[in-house]
Each structure stands twice: as C-alpha cells, then as structure tokens.
Amino acid sequence: MGSVHTPLAAVFNSDSEYFEIIWQLRMPRIINAMLVGGSLALAGLLIQNLVKNPLADPYLLGVSGGAATVQLVVIISGIALAQNTLFFFGFLGSLAATLLLLKLSYHGQIKPEKITLNGVVLAFGFAAIISFVLATASGQQVKSMMFWLMGDMSFAQPNLLMPVVILACMLLLMKHHRALDLLARGELFALKSGVNAQRINLIIFTITALLTAMAVAQAGTIGFVGLIIPHLVRLMTGFKHQNLIPMCFLVGACFLVAADTLARTIMSPIQLPVGVFTAMIGVPVFLMLNRKV
Amino acid sequence: MLKLQNLSISQDQVPLFNHLNVSFKPGQFWGIIGQNGVGKSTLLRTIAGINKPLNGAVLIDGTEVTTMPPQLRAQKFSYLFQEQEATLAFSVRAAVGMGRYPWHSKKADDNKITEQALQQCGIQHLAEKSILRLSGGERRKVEIATCITQQSDYLLLDEPLNHLDLVYKAHILKVFSAISQKRCVVMVCHDLEVVKKHCTHVMMLFANDCYLTGTSATILTDANIGRLFNDHHQYD
Numbered sequence: 001m002g003s004v005h006t007p008l009a010a011v012f013n014s015d016s017e018y019f020e021i022i023w024q025l026r027m028p029r030i031i032n033a034m035l036v037g038g039s040l041a042l043a044g045l046l047i048q049n050l051v052k053n054p055l056a057d058p059y060l061l062g063v064s065g066g067a068a069t070v071q072l073v074v075i076i077s078g079i080a081l082a083q084n085t086l087f088f089f090g091f092l093g094s095l096a097a098t099l100l101l102l103k104l105s106y107h108g109q110i111k112p113e114k115i116t117l118n119g120v121v122l123a124f125g126f127a128a129i130i131s132f133v134l135a136t137a138s139g140q141q142v143k144s145m146m147f148w149l150m151g152d153m154s155f156a157q158p159n160l161l162m163p164v165v166i167l168a169c170m171l172l173l174m175k176h177h178r179a180l181d182l183l184a185r186g187e188l189f190a191l192k193s194g195v196n197a198q199r200i201n202l203i204i205f206t207i208t209a210l211l212t213a214m215a216v217a218q219a220g221t222i223g224f225v226g227l228i229i230p231h232l233v234r235l236m237t238g239f240k241h242q243n244l245i246p247m248c249f250l251v252g253a254c255f256l257v258a259a260d261t262l263a264r265t266i267m268s269p270i271q272l273p274v275g276v277f278t279a280m281i282g283v284p285v286f287l288m289l290n291r292k293v
Numbered sequence: 294m295l296k297l298q299n300l301s302i303s304q305d306q307v308p309l310f311n312h313l314n315v316s317f318k319p320g321q322f323w324g325i326i327g328q329n330g331v332g333k334s335t336l337l338r339t340i341a342g343i344n345k346p347l348n349g350a351v352l353i354d355g356t357e358v359t360t361m362p363p364q365l366r367a368q369k370f371s372y373l374f375q376e377q378e379a380t381l382a383f384s385v386r387a388a389v390g391m392g393r394y395p396w397h398s399k400k401a402d403d404n405k406i407t408e409q410a411l412q413q414c415g416i417q418h419l420a421e422k423s424i425l426r427l428s429g430g431e432r433r434k435v436e437i438a439t440c441i442t443q444q445s446d447y448l449l450l451d452e453p454l455n456h457l458d459l460v461y462k463a464h465i466l467k468v469f470s471a472i473s474q475k476r477c478v479v480m481v482c483h484d485l486e487v488v489k490k491h492c493t494h495v496m497m498l499f500a501n502d503c504y505l506t507g508t509s510a511t512i513l514t515d516a517n518i519g520r521l522f523n524d525h526h527q528y529d
Contacts, residue, residue, distance in 0.1 A: 181383070182391055184381055185381060186380070189374075191343060191363060192367065192371075192372045193395065194364040239382060239383050
C-alpha cells in the first residue's frame with residue numbers, strides 16, 4: 001500500500017523499516033481518518049436536525065469555516081501549535097459561527113430557510129477571511145495551509161482527547177435518541193410531545209460545534225462527509241436516531257479512510273488532499289439529492 | 294381539574310379573546326364552537342402551553358401550565374394540531390409510539406399501548422407503512438392515535454375529524470366518547486350535529502369577548518345557535 005512497496009511479512013517485523021511506515025505513519029493516519037470522518041458525519045446528522053434541512057452540513061453552513069478561521073489565525077500568529085490548544089480555539093470558532101448563525105436566523109423560532117441561506121453566506125465570509133490571511137502569509141506557510149484548508153490528513157497527530165470526547169458525545173446523544181427523533185419532526189411537534197426542545201437544541205449545537213472543531217483541527221475543512229453520510233445511513237437504517245447515531249459514525253469513519261487511501265495512492269507518490277476526493281464524490285451526490293428534495 | 298382563569302389569548306401579540314373563565318374536568322367531552330378566526334385554535338394552543346397567555350392563567354390542579362417542564366406538561370395534555378405535516382419517513386408504528394415519550398415507561402408497556410391505539414383507530418394494517426405514503430385521512434388517524442398513546446389527562450383536539458370519511462368520523466367519535474369517560478376531551482369542531490350528538494359540554498365563542506359555556510343541552514338552544522350564525526366579527 002502507498003508509495004513504497006511493502007512485503008507483508010516485514011510489516012510485523014519490528015526491525016524492518018516497513019514496520020515504522022505501517023505502525024507510525026499509516027495506522028495513526030487511518031485512526032485519525034476514522035475519528036475525523038465519524039465526527040463529521042455525526043455533526044452533519046445533528047446540524048440537519050437542528051436546521052430541519054436535509055442539505056445542511058457543517059462545512060456548507062460555515063461551522064467548519066468558523067473553526068478554521070480561528071485556528072488559522074492562531075497558527076499564523078504563532079500563539080499556539082499544540083493540538084489541544086487548537087481544539088480549544090477551533091471549538092470557540094465553531095461555537096461562535098453556530099451562535100452567530102442561530103442568532104441571525106432566530107425570529108421567535110428558527111426559520112429553516114433563513115438559517116440555510118445565512119449559513120451559506122457565513123461560509124463565504126469565513127472563506128474570504130481565510131483567503132485574506134493566506135494572501136498575507138509567507139510563501140512557505142501557504143502551501144501547507146492550503147493543503148490543510150482543502151482537508152488533509154497528513155498533518156494529523158494521534159490524539160487521545162478526540163476519541164474520549166467523541167465517545168462522551170455519542171453517549172449523551174444516545175441518551176436523548178427519542179427526543180432527537182421527535183425534534184426531527186419539527187420544533188412544535190417535539191414541544192407538544194414533551195421534549196425540552198430548548199435543552200436538546202443546546203446539546204445538539206454544542207456537540208456539533210465540538211465535533212466540527214476537532215475534525216477541523218485534525219484535518220482541515222473537509223466538506224460533504226457531513227452531508228452525504230447521514231443520507232446514506234438514513235437509506236440504510238431508517239430515521240430512528242437510535243440507529244442513526246452509531247451508524248453515521250461508523251460509515252463516516254469508513255468513508256473517510258477509503259477517501260484518504262485514494263487520495264494517498266491514486267497519484268502516488270504525490271499525495272492529494274482528501275477534501276478533493278470527498279468533494280468529488282459529494283458534489284454529484286448533493287446535486288442528485290437536491291433534485292429529489 | 295383544568296381551569297382557565299381570566300385568560301386572555303393573543304396571536305402574534307394581537308389580542309384575540311379576553312377574560313375567559315371556565316373549568317374542564319375528567320369525564321367531560323367538550324366541543325368548542327365559533328366562527329373562523331374567533332380564536333378557537335389559539336385557545337387550544339394556549340391551554341397546551343404552546344402559546345403564552347396574554348393575561349390570566351391556565352391552571353392544572355392549581356399549577357400554572359407555563360411554569361411546568363415540557364415533559365410534565367405532555368403527561369397532562371396531548372395536543373392535536375389542525376394540520377400536521379409529515380416530513381420524515383417514520384413508520385406508522387414508530388410515529389404513534391412517539392406519544393409515549395413523556396412517560397419513560399417500560400418498552401414492553403409502550404409497545405402494548407401503541408398497539409392498542411393502532412387498533413382503536415383502525416390503522417394496525419398500516420403499521421409498517423411510511424407516514425409519508427398515507428392519504429390525508431389515514432394520516433389524521435395516525436395523529437389521533439399518537440395523541441391517544443400519550444395517555445394524558447386532557448386531550449386537546451383541533452378539528453380532529455378533518456379529512457376523515459363518514460364511517461371513520463363516527464368510529465373516531467365513539468373512541469373519543471370512550472376516552473372521555475375517564476379523561477377530558479376538548480375538541481374544536483365546526484359540525485354542530487356532531488357536537489350536539491357526542492359532546493357533554495359546549496363552549497361557544499362569539500365576537501367581542503362574549504362566550505357561553507355549559508352542558509350541551511343548555512347551550513345548544515335554537516336561540517344560541519341563531520346567534521352564532523348571525524355573529525359578525527370586527528377583526529380589525
């Protein structure tokens with residue numbers, strides 16, 4: 001697999017140079033791709049529920065953009081480079097982006113049409129800020145930044161915090177899976193059925209911001225995973241969140257590993273950013289879904 | 294007991310109806326009648342705690358409804374929207390089962406109650422069908438079954454008979470009558486014959502904050518019905 005031919009036996013031989021490639025380069029990257037893919041798919045599922053629009057995705061609505069903008073500024077200004085600090089700043093960024101989005105789109109209750117439009121416009125705004133920062137950055141920094149922004153797994157360092165946070169988020173979501181079902185059918189419907197809609201919405205949007213921030217810190221802004229995967233999973237399992245939550249994570253994880261493997265190998269030895277591949281698959285799927293909706 | 298205490302209701306901050314005082318008790322089947330736009334739906338929504346009262350209070354056993362947590366409120370009230378759009382392809386059984394949410398009861402009990410409601414509303418043959426693929430009348434029965442599954446003390450039903458054919462109207466009305474033996478059913482309805490035949494109590498809303506409440510026999514007199522038809526609103 002990959003740019004170097006590797007005999008199978010050598011993989012398990014700790015003296016061989018291949019041992020290092022597999023266990024210190026490839027495996028961490030695969031695990032990261034799984035965590036990032038799963039997070040993005042879950043974030044997509046949640047944000048589609050929050051804005052009641054099946055075509056929502058943290059990337060399209062500027063949640064990723066908010067995280068990326070803040071993280072990029074932090075990196076460029078040299079304040080911090082540690083992964084967990086980036087998580088934190090990314091979380092602030094995506095939280096701010098989500099809050100701004102809700103604030104702009106809230107008039108007594110959230111208007112789904114409004115939130116989608118506002119989200120897309122915000123995403124453009126963040127993209128503009130990012131371009132501005134890149135245009136003023138030094139030449140050396142720019143290429144790696146560009147890669148990161150297009151969605152790239154090659155910088156990702158294994159991080160223990162991420163799986164722990166994901167697990168905690170999933171447990172919390174599973175606890176409220178019935179409330180999420182009801183909320184998906186509409187705010188008023190959930191309210192009259194006894195769901196504390198305000199509280200559940202708060203949980204949804206905090207977790208969306210958190211998962212997106214971690215995914216962006218690990219791998220840049222990868223689009224379309226959050227859009228396609230929830231749709232695929234709904235086709236597979238139906239609409240109950242009891243199944244949707246674990247399956248979205250699993251399928252998202254597998255999808256990004258596959259996309260990343262393609263990105264790594266298809267033009268080997270040149271490695272492409274994985275975001276290019278998710279978009280190449282995502283764009284036609286999005287267009288097809290949009291025709292049906 | 295459900296008590297409306299000097300209740301004033303509004304729609305988008307515009308006052309609709311003022312100074313309502315009435316009590317609803319389990320064992321009663323109420324019909325609310327009045328011309329379009331007089332505030333019947335808004336009244337039900339205010340009772341259910343979805344709209345906030347402009348003034349006064351909705352009290353249930355002495356507790357103000359707006360102060361109750363949503364889950365507790367849903368144990369007291371189930372509410373049937375006048376129109377409920379279906380957007381997601383849940384199965385009929387899953388949709389009806391959602392009425393169990395406020396109770397956090399055992400799954401086996403939930404399933405049993407759900408099956409009973411499906412049967413009561415005559416939709417058990419649709420149980421596996423997606424709610425998106427139903428006719429208007431079938432969907433109405435699913436929504437009614439969901440309210441029944443909720444097993445609340447008060448059922449607030451906004452024109453529940455919409456889209457139902459004659460045979461099912463009669464059937465569903467019998468179901469409501471049976472439920473109102475132990476619980477309280479409050480139904481907005483435009484069909485005077487239905488109200489006369491099935492409801493034990495009537496609330497008649499007129500323009501200018503006038504209303505009548507009492508047993509069907511005392512309210513549904515020719516004189517009052519005549520007044521209802523000649524009632525002209527000033528909506529502005």
